[in-house]
Amino acid sequence: MKIKNKLTIHYDQKPIYDILLENDFSKLKDALIALGYEKRKLLIVTETNVAPLYLEEIKTLLTPIFREIVCFTFQAGEQQKQLSTVSAIYTTLIEHQFDRKDVLLALGGGVTGDLTGFTASTYLRGVDFVQVPTSLLAQVDSSIGGKTGVDFDSYKNMVGAFYQPSLVYINTGTLKTLPEHEFNSGLGEVIKHGLIKDKEYFSWISKHREEIARREPDVLKDMIYRSCEIKGDVVERDPKEKGERALLNFGHTLGHSIEKLMNFSMLHGDCVVIGSELASLISWKRGLISKEELEQIEELFQYFHFDTLPATLDYKEIVSATKLDKKMDQGQIKFILLHPIGNAKIDKTVTQEEMLWALESYKRLENL
Amino acid sequence: MKIKNKLTIHYDQKPIYDILLENDFSKLKDALIALGYEKRKLLIVTETNVAPLYLEEIKTLLTPIFREIVCFTFQAGEQQKQLSTVSAIYTTLIEHQFDRKDVLLALGGGVTGDLTGFTASTYLRGVDFVQVPTSLLAQVDSSIGGKTGVDFDSYKNMVGAFYQPSLVYINTGTLKTLPEHEFNSGLGEVIKHGLIKDKEYFSWISKHREEIARREPDVLKDMIYRSCEIKGDVVERDPKEKGERALLNFGHTLGHSIEKLMNFSMLHGDCVVIGSELASLISWKRGLISKEELEQIEELFQYFHFDTLPATLDYKEIVSATKLDKKMDQGQIKFILLHPIGNAKIDKTVTQEEMLWALESYKRLENL
Numbered sequence: 166m167k168i169k170n171k172l173t174i175h176y177d178q179k180p181i182y183d184i185l186l187e188n189d190f191s192k193l194k195d196a197l198i199a200l201g202y203e204k205r206k207l208l209i210v211t212e213t214n215v216a217p218l219y220l221e222e223i224k225t226l227l228t229p230i231f232r233e234i235v236c237f238t239f240q241a242g243e244q245q246k247q248l249s250t251v252s253a254i255y256t257t258l259i260e261h262q263f264d265r266k267d268v269l270l271a272l273g274g275g276v277t278g279d280l281t282g283f284t285a286s287t288y289l290r291g292v293d294f295v296q297v298p299t300s301l302l303a304q305v306d307s308s309i310g311g312k313t314g315v316d317f318d319s320y321k322n323m324v325g326a327f328y329q330p331s332l333v334y335i336n337t338g339t340l341k342t343l344p345e346h347e348f349n350s351g352l353g354e355v356i357k358h359g360l361i362k363d364k365e366y367f368s369w370i371s372k373h374r375e376e377i378a379r380r381e382p383d384v385l386k387d388m389i390y391r392s393c394e395i396k397g398d399v400v401e402r403d404p405k406e407k408g409e410r411a412l413l414n415f416g417h418t419l420g421h422s423i424e425k426l427m428n429f430s431m432l433h434g435d436c437v438v439i440g441s442e443l444a445s446l447i448s449w450k451r452g453l454i455s456k457e458e459l460e461q462i463e464e465l466f467q468y469f470h471f472d473t474l475p476a477t478l479d480y481k482e483i484v485s486a487t488k489l490d491k492k493m494d495q496g497q498i499k500f501i502l503l504h505p506i507g508n509a510k511i512d513k514t515v516t517q518e519e520m521l522w523a524l525e526s527y528k529r530l531e532n533l
Numbered sequence: 534m535k536i537k538n539k540l541t542i543h544y545d546q547k548p549i550y551d552i553l554l555e556n557d558f559s560k561l562k563d564a565l566i567a568l569g570y571e572k573r574k575l576l577i578v579t580e581t582n583v584a585p586l587y588l589e590e591i592k593t594l595l596t597p598i599f600r601e602i603v604c605f606t607f608q609a610g611e612q613q614k615q616l617s618t619v620s621a622i623y624t625t626l627i628e629h630q631f632d633r634k635d636v637l638l639a640l641g642g643g644v645t646g647d648l649t650g651f652t653a654s655t656y657l658r659g660v661d662f663v664q665v666p667t668s669l670l671a672q673v674d675s676s677i678g679g680k681t682g683v684d685f686d687s688y689k690n691m692v693g694a695f696y697q698p699s700l701v702y703i704n705t706g707t708l709k710t711l712p713e714h715e716f717n718s719g720l721g722e723v724i725k726h727g728l729i730k731d732k733e734y735f736s737w738i739s740k741h742r743e744e745i746a747r748r749e750p751d752v753l754k755d756m757i758y759r760s761c762e763i764k765g766d767v768v769e770r771d772p773k774e775k776g777e778r779a780l781l782n783f784g785h786t787l788g789h790s791i792e793k794l795m796n797f798s799m800l801h802g803d804c805v806v807i808g809s810e811l812a813s814l815i816s817w818k819r820g821l822i823s824k825e826e827l828e829q830i831e832e833l834f835q836y837f838h839f840d841t842l843p844a845t846l847d848y849k850e851i852v853s854a855t856k857l858d859k860k861m862d863q864g865q866i867k868f869i870l871l872h873p874i875g876n877a878k879i880d881k882t883v884t885q886e887e888m889l890w891a892l893e894s895y896k897r898l899e900n901l
Contacts (some may be wrong), residue, residue, distance in 0.1 A: 248616060255685055255692060262857065287655070290682060290693045291773075314658060317623050324623060325658045326694060405659075489630065 169390050174309065174397050176329070176404055184309065184333040184393050186386060190219070190297075193334050194226055197268075197295070200331055206267040207231040208258060210281040212241040215273040215299055218342055223272060223297070235261050239280075243429045246276045246315050248324065254284045268293045268331075274300035274347075275307035275433070279322070282313030286328035296330040299339040301351025302434050305358070305392035308333045310400035310410075319425055320489065327405055335393075337386055349469045350434025352377065353416075355388060356465060357441055358395040361412045364507030366391055371461065374468050412509045415501040416441030419520060422486035426478055435472035442466060443523040447515060448503040450522065458506050480524040484517050537758050542677065542765050544697070544772055552677065552701040552761050554754060558587070558665075561702050562594055565636075565663065568699055574635040575599040576626060578649040580609040583641040583667055586710055591640060591665070603629050607648075611797045614644045614683050616692065622652045636661045636699075642668035642715075643675035643801070647690070650681030654696035664698045667707040669719025670802050673726070673760035676701045678768035678778075687793055688857065695773055703761075705754055717837045718802025720745065721784075723756060724833060725809055726763040729783045732875030734759055739829065742836050780877045783869040784809030787888060790854035794846055803840040810834060811891040815883060816871040818890065826874050848892040852885050 172184040185196060197203075207227060211220055216238045224234055237257050239245045258267075269292060271281035278296050285294035296308040314325020340348065359367030369391075370377065376384040396413065403410040420440025424433060442463065449459040487498050500515035540552040553564060565571075575595060579588055584606045592602055605625050607613045626635075637660060639649035646664050653662035664676040682693020708716065727735030737759075738745065744752040764781065771778040788808025792801060810831065817827040855866050868883035 248620065252616065252685075259686070259688060259691065259857075283655075287651075287682075287692050287694055289691065290680065290695055312658065314655075317620075318627070320627060323627065323657065324655050326655055327658055489627075 175401050181329050186335050188338050190336050202268050203230050204232045206233045208235045209270045210237045211272040212239050214241040246280050251284050265289050270295045272297045275303045278303050278308050279313050283325050286326040293331045296333040304335045306354045309396045350432040352469050353434040353438040355392050357415050358392045361415045361509035362395045411511050415509050418487050419443045422483045438471040439474050446523040447519050454503050454505045484520045543769050549697050554703050556706050558704050570636050571598045572600050574601045576603045577638045578605045579640040580607050582609040614648050619652050633657050638663045640665045643671045646676050647681050654694040661699045664701040672703045674722045677764045718800040720837050721802040721806040723760050726760045729780050729877035730763045739833050779879050783877050786855050787811045790851045806839040807842050814891040815887050822871050822873040852888045
């Protein structure tokens with residue numbers, strides 16, 4: 166693959182926003198000037214893990230172009246992705262008299278992006294926001310496609326909006342500081358992109374697994390670019406998840422149930438990996454992928470040491486919890502299966518028995 | 534004018550939703566079947582004043598076509614137009630396992646429509662909703678154009694979304710039960726439509742003032758149709774209030790300040806009328822309308838006995854409060870003036886002194 170630095174996401178054939186890929190933050194200022202943001206007010210939303218690493222750098226960099234920069238730092242963690250945090254951001258915006266032309270910037274991982282995007286979509290019925298994702302998961306997944314939202318009670322992303330950022334600025338340099346566990350969690354999504362859309366990419370990831378694990382910058386950039394491209398293509402064709410976009414939910418049906426039953430103590434990416442393994446098992450059981458393909462998938466996931474299914478969970482409870490998933494369609498659970506690797510399809514016929522079988526089989530596969 | 538029953542609102546030249554005008558609820562069922570809602574779940578959101586009048590009728594009418602009908606009735610009043618009520622609706626939706634294809638129906642005035650629309654726009658990132666406005670204000674104004682939202686602290690409509698209903702069903706029969714004060718409050722918007730867009734319509738309202746006050750059905754239907762047409766035209770050309778739509782905010786700059794300083798104890802329509810009189814005064818002071826036109830405006834507003842400016846309010850405070858208005862643009866207040874009747878324009882040069890002058894002059898005009 167060839168290194169590229171820019172991707173443009175379209176809607177109805179019109180360009181909506183750019184994704185810029187850089188090794189540092191140096192081009193962020195010019196990108197914001199190009200959007201016409203000079204002399205506006207900026208609210209940077211970030212969290213306690215990311216703020217010490219990048220907040221001062223970004224503030225210093227952007228001070229010359231904005232009329233005022235305000236920062237909102239929340240306690241890191243999925244627990245804060247809720248309406249009370251959104252309300253606290255509204256209060257900050259009102260106190261600083263932000264108007265419709267002022268701008269929000271999300272500096273952090275997926276939680277920060279989802280929270281900031283939802284706040285931007287609803288403050289004064291919508292103000293601009295910029296995504297500066299600092300985790301691999303946010304860079305290849307959540308910052309692209311305009312899904313914003315918060316959890317409600319224990320229901321994940323129950324409240325939200327489809328709302329596009331005006332820019333996604335990816336500094337791959339931030340991956341250097343990412344804890345291994347979180348880095349690998351992002352890789353779960355990367356592997357998913359290969360599985361659902363591009364067998365060749367899946368093979369490329371398998372082949373470069375060591376360089377990826379060592380976080381070699383050029384390989385990472387290639388990888389992020391291709392993942393952004395796949396995700397971008399899907400959301401362009403189906404911005405509001407009426408069809409194809411649902412394929413990105415590969416691994417999510419059972420993954421979300423596990424995440425929820427574990428009270429979000431596990432990383433989203435790890436849960437999706439378990440869900441992906443389970444969906445791969447069901448795909449194999451149905452004869453849609455070969456035993457060899459199933460083993461390739463398992464092997465790659467195992468290489469990156471993803472968390473495995475917690476032994477404490479009750480399989481029946483996991484299956485029951487899928488019924489509360491928002492991807493339901495008139496009472497039917499939408500499952501994504503591989504037909505084969507590189508070509509996922511939506512399937513509404515997966516039974517509770519098949520899910521239970523996969524959960525039971527999963528344990529054995531752990532000892533492959 | 535000729536009685537018409539249907540208006541279609543477009544977006545990007547594509548038809549988005551219909552406004553149906555009827556004398557009863559009898560055509561609602563077929564309209565919902567036409568939208569493909571059969572066998573889905575329906576949540577009817579309404580409030581304590583409207584529920585005793587129409588809720589049972591609507592439920593009985595729609596029971597045959599929906600899989601399940603759930604009702605959410607909140608305490609009537611602007612005080613409930615806030616995030617905590619939205620959260621209570623989310624909880625109801627989750628408890629009844631509403632999914633993305635299920636539907637919300639707003640039965641009531643502007644508060645009900647704004648609240649329900651915002652909930653629909655954010656539940657699972659957006660589900661369908663139907664507007665069944667029962668107040669004149671909601672029928673001619675708030676149910677059309679996709680502005681949804683709630684107040685935040687004491688800030689009106691601070692949080693919200695642009696989100697279109699799938700249908701607006703107006704039963705003009707509901708106006709029979711509307712308290713006079715509320716009916717007249719809606720007339721404030723109707724007169725505004727004439728003032729900003731159609732001098733001939735303004736004259737028609739003046740001429741038919743007695744039939745309107747007597748609520749003669751055919752005259753009301755003509756009037757509502759023309760007002761929906763004017764509002765619909767404006768929002769079609771400018772769905773997100775980037776330009777022309779701001780004209781609908783005639784009377785709102787000072788009107789909102791008064792509403793806020795009175796802690797929403799006055800009706801929105803009355804406050805906008807006061808704001809409209811003040812904006813007309815400024816228009817006259819600037820030589821944009823004649824003394825005769827100013828008097829025509831005043832006379833019509835006085836005929837319908839709108840509330841006048843409360844003597845308790847401090848003029849300077851009213852002017853100060855305009856600075857927190859969300860229609861500000863980089864610190865500048867957007868005022869709407871008449872150039873002349875039937876042709877409103879946005880003006881960013883109105884000074885605090887002019888506003889103070891209008892407030893002081895207003896008191897005199899009350900004794901015309």
